Amino acid sequence: MTQTADIPVTPLSESPLELKTLLAAAPLELYQHRAKRLETLTSDSPLADYLELCRRLALVQADLAANADFGPSPITEAQASLKVIGPETDVYWQGVLQQLLAKLLLQTEExxxxxxxxxxxxSQQQIATWGRALRQGQISQVPAQFSLFLWAAMGVYWSHWAPLVIKRMDLRQIEQQPLCPVCGSHPVASVIKDEPRAGLRYLHCSLCESEWHFIRAHCSNCGQDKEMSLWSMDDHQAKVRVESCDECxxxxxxLFVGQAPEMDAVADDLATLVLDAQLSEQGFVATTTNPMLLAHEADGSQ
Incomplete structure (x- = not known):
């Protein structure tokens, strides 16, 4: 792995109003794109079996995004956010979960x-408890074998309602922050876009799939901008690079999706685990969460 601290960073435009601080996902298209990307990545991968499971899961998510019953809106005038929603929503996202499991059961083997x-x-109560634990980052409180499917169902539900939340938000008030301003979840990765101009960085939410702008060369975890480094597997133009912070x-x-539109934040993060292993050897810890790679971790370590 090569340290690429000298990769030039595209300066922000002198007119920040040109960019959108918060982008809503189109869940159906997103899940279809993710499934297609996972199919491509499966070829010759040592993770082929798991990537194939994730591909099937993404296709089921796409089906549900188009056809599931999401019930009444959980968004109210007093609570125009998905960060904290009432237990009355549990029945609806759990309904999505049961449909997801039933469809997946037809496609999987022992x-x-x-x-x-x-x-x-x-039980519904148990599933609701596990769902809350996952959303609060308390991953170790949920059986690891269930986390993938629980998060997948919640992702479909939360991504369905996220665009409504964004429409009601004053985007001028969105500040630089490490967690999703829509639902409060961790990002899965940064994506570097070339529109409306080259080099814009967005953090991609691991739950509701929204993206929010975050200035490059700033740590997306602690916010400092003086001790940052970029790493890549081969050269300075790698499509997937890692930004590390010497402070935290x-x-x-x-992920430079402007250069490679076929990439997907979740799929390509999963397919580049070798980078995670090498950064871990250097003493760094991921500040992101991949919904297809949930595992037991100490509470608050994400």
Whole structure:
């Protein structure tokens, strides 16, 4: 791995009003794109079996994004946010979960099918408790075998309502922040876009799939801008690079989707785990969450 601290950073425009500080996802198109990307990445990958499971899961998410019953809007005039929503919404995202599991069960073999059936048998109260724990970053409180499917269902539900939240937000008030301004979740990675101008950086939410602008060469975790480094596997023009912070020792991947529109934040983060391993050896810790790679971690370590 090569340290690429001398990669030039495109300066911000003198007219910041030209950029959108917050972008809503189109869930159907996003999940379809993710499934297509996962299919491409599966070829010759040591993670081929798992990537194939994730591809099928993304296709089910796309189906549900188009056809599921999401119930009444959880957004109120008093609470125009998805950061804290009432327990009355549990029945609806759990309905999405049961549909997701039923569809996935038809496409998987043992032992995945056994895990799916076991999750389908859990009580609504238990599932609601696990869902809240995941959204609060308390990953170790949820059985690891269930986390992928729980988050996938919540992702479909939260991404469905996120555009409504964004429409009601005053985008001029969106500030630089490490967590999603729509739902409060961690990003999965940074994406570097070339529109409306080259080099704009957005953080991609791991839950509601929204993206919010974040200035480059600033740590997306602690915000400092003096001790930052960029890393890549091969050269300065790599499509996936890592930005690390010498202050908090956190890192996040940067995906240059402007150069490679076929990339997907979740899929390509998952496909570049070798970078995570090498950054870990250097003493850095990921400050991001990949919804397809949830595992037991100490609370608050994300």
């Amino acid at each position: 032992p995945i099918a056994r895990v799916v059936r076991l999750l389908m048998q859990q 020792h956190g890192y996040t991947k940067m």
